[in-house]
Amino acid sequence: MPAFSVRLQQKILEHSPLCVGIDPSAALLKGAGLPDSPQGAFEFGRRVLEAVDFGISLLKPQSAFFERFGSAGLRALEELVRLARGQGVLVLLDGKRGDIDSTAAAYAEGYFSAGTTLRVDAVTTQPYMGLGALDSFLDIAFKAEGGVFVVVRSSNPEGEALQTARLAGGESVAQALCREITSRNRQWSESIGADAGPLPGPVGAVVGATCADADAMTVAMPHSFILAPGVGAQGATMHDVLRRMPNARGRVLPNISRAVLANGGSKAEIAATLRELQAQARDLM
Template sequence: LAEAREAGILTIADAKRGDIGSTMAGYAAAWLADGSALAADAVTLSPFLGFESLRPALDLAAETGRGVFVLALTSNPEGASVQHVGHDDGSAAPSAPPASAGSRPAEAARGAAGGSVAARIVAAAAAENALRAGEDRLGPVGLVVGATVADRARELGIDLSAVRGALLAPGYGAQGATAEGMRSGFADAWPAVLATSSRGILRAGPTVAGLAEALRTNLSDLQG
């Protein structure tokens, strides 16, 4: 991370941290505070102790100009057993309520009636960004949405394009997601998608030339 920072390379620490109180504050300081050896431009977080438990990281990211990616819809088969809970087929997901002075948007979104766990996470992220995003830029709270399960957002009544945050989409390439399938799955949210490919690029190594060619091929496919 330090070498990447010195080289001016943007970094995302895929730490998936999530805890409460001083422990969460410690994680936030480790990955998001200026001067930390582990500081990255963004960090992945787990909201399953409650979205508001992430408050230390949310506030520190905004303060230091960094970002977070909150797990919302993951591609592992077990994810649906938690993330889809509360969904009633045919019902709409709760929309993010307008932010009001003196209230935390995450708490307001949490109180919205109906919707799955994933929908509530998305609504909370959208509400948080409503306070922090500029007119022409995304907010600091992004989401992790598996590239192979992006279409499930529609099934759950979730509008990912309304989040106004970046969407980190692991699963492209080696895990089976294709550029065409991702464009279809993410639909209107596609411009906010940051696709990741690890094994698909690393297996082209160990030479720098091989890695660079794999990177160019992946970029050409996704941008095409």
């Protein structure tokens, strides 16, 4: 199987760089006319996929909105992931996992091992035990040709003070993460005998589309795909993504979640919304 970054790049060229979030909250399910249940959560994801005939690059189910239903919710998530991947859609599980040593490895095995029932293509992680604590997670993902997206600059205002705090050497926390992520992608490139060139590596980053310093972050990670939340309900537009991340063309993945229902919750209305957003997202290539 090709590396995650190769698979993703191919899908972007085929469809667009749009990342479609599946966040089946009670309010969103109500807006779609679906029950607030595991079955409703799965049906919402299936409705989105079928609305565009599985013609999207990246589906991002938010694990928490399935986990809230317990084991039945996890089964619904597994079923949605199998449906998407079975039709060639890449799945980025949004779980923001992060821990140390064997625990980090156990998380990774849950998403990338041969025997897992929740095999995905990539996972979001949080690095605030230190990026080095995720090394075992990264190693397992790399061996399985998977990807990892590390939260660097989130779109929520509560994260700014921590992420922009200065370390002893003068770098901000976010800047230090950019440097370490770039180093790991270069190491990956060297390990497969390739120069760190135009193809991004397997370690992507989450950089909010609403962040004023988004351009500096993306410039500091030239070998990373950039997941850009904040488009739609949080106020950013596709034009904002292009304006704030001009050096990330071809690498930036604008994420929409609640905006899926901007024009209504029927399959036809979702299809119209996603066609419009995909057309806008192609301007970022």
